[in-house]
Amino acid sequence: MLELINIKKRYGESAYIFDGINLKIDNMSIVELLGENGIGKSTLLNIIGGMTTFDGDIKLNNISLKDDFQKYIKEVSLIGNTPFLYDYLTPAETIDMILSFLNGERLDSSLEGLIEKIGLYKYKNTLTRELSLGTKQKLSLILALLSSPNLILLDEPFVNFDIRSRKVILDYLKNYVMQNKAILIYATHSTDADLTDFSNQKIILKRNEQLNTVVLECGSREA
Structure with missing residues (x-):
């Protein structure tokens, strides 16, 4: 389970963007994060991903981000909207480098299959x-x-x-979440039909004009 506990966030001395957010997300959840441009979707993902400061705490399967950051962050992967990659390494070299950091020697067979299906294999030796x-x-x-x-x-x-490739990736991620009892949260503006049945929950960020903060509206994907 992912728990957000009294999350508060502001930049400098400005007013709080988030002011006391509480949220629980069960394992095997695929959550669509929605909201207008600039409302704080990326900020919320960065908070959960341990990439920016905030007040409050976050727990993943009872591991506290604040109390045990190293253990928490090992369980989390965050992909921003602008990929950070090494320009002068090939995909094959980059994968080998990350595997070495993880003390792994070779790719999982399911990932090898995914690389082939999405057409990445043919670029393995391209910078x-x-x-x-x-x-x-x-x-x-x-x-x-x-x-x-x-x-x-x-x-x-x-x-x-x-x-x-999108269809292949969506199928892979859905199976991954269910088989590994994981949680996936994604922010999107897309209304593509491929995403219609992908998530099983949604979170909408909305601005509370009276309090000048952002609040969450949660529900099932069918709601």
């Missing part, structure tokens, strides 16, 4: 700087899955994928 944005996003996704995370956070992840 990353020469790849299209969509191909870079595919590589980022593979890298995020190398550590077998229990929490996957994706910020606008499907925008630049071709239709076939």
